[in-house]
Amino acid sequence: xxxxxxxxxxxxxxxxxxxxxxxxxxxxxxxxxxxxxxxxxxxxxxxxxxxxxxxxxxxxxxxxxxxxxxxxxxxxxxxxxxxxxxxxxxxxxxxxxxxxxxxxxxxxxxxxxxxxxxxxxxxxxxxxxxxxxxxxxxxxxxxxxxxxxxxxxxxxxxxxxxxxxxxxxxxxxxxxxxxxxxxxxxxxxxxxxxxxxxxxxxxxxxxxxxxxxxxxxxxxxxxxxxxxxxxxxxxxxxxxxxxxxxxxxxxxxxxxxxxxxxxxxxxxxxxxxxxxxxxxxxxxxxxxxxxxxxxxxxxxxxxxxxxxxxxxxxxxxxxxxxxxxxxxxxxxxxxxxxxxxxxxxxxxxxxxxxxxxxxxxxxxxxxxxxxxxxxxxxxxxxxxxxxxxxxxxxx
Amino acid sequence: xxxxxxxxxxxxxxxxxxxxxxxxxxxxxxxxxxxxxxxxxxxxxxxxxxxxxxxxxxxxxxxxxxxxxxxxxxxxxxxxxxxxxxxxxxxxxxxxxxxxxxxxxxxxxxxxxxxxxxxxxxxxxxxxxxxxxxxxxxxxxxxxxxxxxxxxxxxxxxxxxxxxxxxxxxxxxxxxxxxxxxxxxxxxxxxxxxxxxxxxxxxxxxxxxxxxxxxxxxxxxxxxxxxxxxxxxxxxxxxxxxxxxxxxxxxxxxxxxxxxxxxxxxxxxxxxxxxxxxxxxxxxxxxxxxxxxxxxxxxxxxxxxxxxxxxxxxxxxxxxxxxxxxxxxxxxxxxxxxxxxxxxxxxxxxxxxxxxxxxxxxxxxxxxxxxxxxxxxxxxxxxxxxxxxxxxxxx
Numbered sequence: 001x002x003x004x005x006x007x008x009x010x011x012x013x014x015x016x017x018x019x020x021x022x023x024x025x026x027x028x029x030x031x032x033x034x035x036x037x038x039x040x041x042x043x044x045x046x047x048x049x050x051x052x053x054x055x056x057x058x059x060x061x062x063x064x065x066x067x068x069x070x071x072x073x074x075x076x077x078x079x080x081x082x083x084x085x086x087x088x089x090x091x092x093x094x095x096x097x098x099x100x101x102x103x104x105x106x107x108x109x110x111x112x113x114x115x116x117x118x119x120x121x122x123x124x125x126x127x128x129x130x131x132x133x134x135x136x137x138x139x140x141x142x143x144x145x146x147x148x149x150x151x152x153x154x155x156x157x158x159x160x161x162x163x164x165x166x167x168x169x170x171x172x173x174x175x176x177x178x179x180x181x182x183x184x185x186x187x188x189x190x191x192x193x194x195x196x197x198x199x200x201x202x203x204x205x206x207x208x209x210x211x212x213x214x215x216x217x218x219x220x221x222x223x224x225x226x227x228x229x230x231x232x233x234x235x236x237x238x239x240x241x242x243x244x245x246x247x248x249x250x251x252x253x254x255x256x257x258x259x260x261x262x263x264x265x266x267x268x269x270x271x272x273x274x275x276x277x278x279x280x281x282x283x284x285x286x287x288x289x290x291x292x293x294x295x296x297x298x299x300x301x302x303x304x305x306x307x308x309x310x311x312x313x314x315x316x317x318x319x320x321x322x323x324x325x326x327x328x329x330x331x332x333x334x335x336x337x338x339x340x341x342x343x344x345x346x347x348x349x350x351x352x353x354x355x356x357x358x359x360x361x362x363x364x365x366x367x368x369x370x371x372x373x374x375x376x377x378x379x380x381x382x383x384x385x386x387x388x389x390x391x392x393x394x395x
Numbered sequence: 396x397x398x399x400x401x402x403x404x405x406x407x408x409x410x411x412x413x414x415x416x417x418x419x420x421x422x423x424x425x426x427x428x429x430x431x432x433x434x435x436x437x438x439x440x441x442x443x444x445x446x447x448x449x450x451x452x453x454x455x456x457x458x459x460x461x462x463x464x465x466x467x468x469x470x471x472x473x474x475x476x477x478x479x480x481x482x483x484x485x486x487x488x489x490x491x492x493x494x495x496x497x498x499x500x501x502x503x504x505x506x507x508x509x510x511x512x513x514x515x516x517x518x519x520x521x522x523x524x525x526x527x528x529x530x531x532x533x534x535x536x537x538x539x540x541x542x543x544x545x546x547x548x549x550x551x552x553x554x555x556x557x558x559x560x561x562x563x564x565x566x567x568x569x570x571x572x573x574x575x576x577x578x579x580x581x582x583x584x585x586x587x588x589x590x591x592x593x594x595x596x597x598x599x600x601x602x603x604x605x606x607x608x609x610x611x612x613x614x615x616x617x618x619x620x621x622x623x624x625x626x627x628x629x630x631x632x633x634x635x636x637x638x639x640x641x642x643x644x645x646x647x648x649x650x651x652x653x654x655x656x657x658x659x660x661x662x663x664x665x666x667x668x669x670x671x672x673x674x675x676x677x678x679x680x681x682x683x684x685x686x687x688x689x690x691x692x693x694x695x696x697x698x699x700x701x702x703x704x705x706x707x708x709x710x711x712x713x714x715x716x717x718x719x720x721x722x723x724x725x726x727x728x729x730x731x732x733x734x735x736x737x738x739x740x741x742x743x744x745x746x747x748x749x750x751x752x753x754x755x756x757x758x759x760x761x762x763x764x765x766x767x768x769x770x771x772x773x774x775x776x777x778x779x780x781x782x783x784x785x786x787x788x789x790x
Contacts (some may be wrong), residue, residue, distance in 0.1 A: 037782070040726045041719070047730060070722045071696070077720060078700055200615045222486065305473055319444065319481045323473060324436070326464045331435045334729045335442060 006250045012364040016269030019359045024142035029057040031271035034348045040065045041085045045338040048087045053295045055349045060274045064099035069247045074139035080140030090292040094142040095132045097148045099148030129173035146174040148195045153227040160199035193219040196241045209244035221252040242269045278348045282340035285329045287344040288347045292378045314346035398584030401645045407759040411664030414754045417535035419485040424452040429743045436480045440733040443482045444571035445468045450744045453485040459494035467533035475535030488536040513751040524568035541569035543590045548622040548714035554593035591636045615640045616647040637664045673743045677735035680724045683742045687773045696721045709741035
């Protein structure tokens with residue numbers, strides 16, 4: 001595939017962490033990478049210029065939402081998602097599967113696909129593997145995902161097994177549909193990633209991973225985690241899945257996560273992340289800082305004229321105080337949502353930069369310890385402290 | 396006063412329009428000027444950097460709102476309104492009078508001042524002329540306003556007369572209070588403007604104006620207009636008031652207005668404007684363009700990939716299409732509010748620039764005709780067309 005390439009720049013000596021570069025038709029991105037979630041062709045509260053200033057290298061679009069509004073035909077007519085939202089850097093679109101199952105209580109899944117009702121107007125729709133690939137071709141992202149049937153936690157072995165088989169069958173059909181469309185010379189080339197499922201069952205994860213590897217996707221996602229299972233289980237599953245994915249393929253842990261979880265996953269060899277946490281929390285006045293979470297509405301910040309995070313270089317921290325941001329939140333100014341989002345996303349970008357630097361200097365595990373110690377230093381609840389993190393380094 | 400200066404750069408030969416420069420402790424601004432309204436230490440949806448990029452030279456802050464939240468003491472502690480909101484260009488604060496009377500149905504006015512209940516929590520407050528000057532000193536704007544008792548339209552002659560006398564008495568007390576605080580060497584110097592009232596009664600306007608001129612304020616506002624009275628009356632009153640204000644003093648028409656009204660008022664010799672119209676309308680998806688108003692939610696824009704206004708140089712027009720902005724509004728993305736506000740304020744800034752250019756070239760009236768013709772060219776309703784504008788040029 002000449003449109004997609006992943007090369008590893010540096011491997012950490014003491015963990016599975018690595019620094020890499022993903023080449024796409026819209027330029028290169030550095031890994032480990034965090035992708036802000038641009039649900040409806042927009043990362044909530046931000047413009048594409050804001051995203052560039054924050055340093056976002058690749059963003060995620062939600063196929064489910066874009067299919068419903070404004071519809072993939074309109075996006076295609078605009079010249080694709082990049083042109084529609086004026087974002088010329090890489091984009092990844094998910095398959096829509098996760099939203100179909102999480103936003104709709106009544107879905108009907110069969111070998112053919114999944115039938116669902118729009119959460120907006122109750123209208124009926126059918127997503128088949130082929131349809132989902134077609135939609136994603138119309139949207140024109142650089143990386144697209146296969147349709148999967150995610151299972152939530154907890155999930156019976158039987159249910160997870162059935163979903164696994166369906167996910168595998170659908171993955172094959174997605175690959176075929178993608179190849180057919182590609183052969184027609186459909187726009188710029190897109191890389192289709194596979195998704196490993198299997199809930200919290202090691203056996204199923206193994207089966208899912210090994211079967212998908214045979215299909216030889218250019219990259220692999222690990223799905224169905226961080227859904228309420230114990231942290232130790234999450235990282236056990238990540239470790240297992242990673243062990244099946246060839247070194248030279250990018251590994252994407254979907255929907256993760258918190259700074260702590262991402263740092264842990266990087267040490268296990270994960271390259272890509274996405275999560276609504278920094279943006280959603282920011283809109284609820286909960287900010288990420290090097291010293292942990294900061295609830296900006298708290299009265300202690302009423303006359304605190306220091307920036308959110310004194311070590312942060314984002315435009316919000318350079319220009320505004322905690323007292324001012326608190327005032328904007330308390331008076332219901334929507335500009336508060338944007339200023340908070342800018343900060344928290346910038347923090348996530350910074351976190352990836354710090355992780356990369358540490359890997360390049362062969363001191364990832366030391367940096368990780370330092371980062372977590374500082375990140376938890378303000379916590380009163382001892383149980384949340386670093387010592388409680390049960391997972392190993394995934395060696 | 397060495398802190399405040401107004402000089403006229405150019406007088407139009409065929410109207411009373413003029414180009415000037417106001418010098419303040421936070422730099423110079425060019426007139427005619429439109430001041431975006433920053434109600435709660437923030438122009439809604441925008442950051443101070445946005446305002447700079449749009450080209451705003453001076454903004455307005457609402458004393459009533461800032462007094463209630465976050466309180467003038469907090470703003471003072473932050474180092475003043477400029478520092479609090481990170482805006483280093485000039486600011487004008489109003490006296491709060493208009494909000495007291497328009498946001499509160501139960502106010503009790505006496506010679507002493509006006510007692511009111513907060514619209515937020517019902518708590519009781521008293522604004523006296525002295526108190527309002529003190530608050531504005533704490534906020535630290537470059538131009539501050541006297542407390543007045545605005546009357547709404549329609550208003551009996553008797554009521555307007557009584558309010559006029561109160562406004563005059565309060566103006567004297569404001570001036571004294573201001574001088575006292577100034578003599579104490581209170582922060583940077585502030586220019587206190589008087590406000591001409593008198594409803595729609597020429598006699599009262601004359602009385603108000605001539606009495607206020609004797610107090611020799613460094614600048615004068617015309618209040619109590621554009622409140623529902625006929626347009627012809629508005630401009631009759633403006634003309635009358637302007638005739639009393641010395642040439643060398645800046646003239647500020649409060650709360651006006653629409654592009655048409657501002658263009659008319661400029662020809663009558665008005666130098667300063669403020670209005671919530673561009674920002675409030677933008678948040679309701681109604682945009683100003685050179686071809687009149689544009690309701691971006693209309694279905695005709697669903698697949699219109701052209702910018703809001705093809706002649707506009709704002710960042711929204713440079714980067715996004717009508718179709719995209721419509722999508723953001725229709726899906727409830729708050730970024731839509733900001734992108735729309737950026738456009739409409741930029742249009743207002745552009746309008747002032749165009750007016751200035753035309754005055755400098757001695758072709759203001761021709762430009763005004765061209766502008767209005769184009770601005771109304773899309774209108775179906777003949778009555779709104781330029782021919783219906785009843786006011787003369789104020790010669």
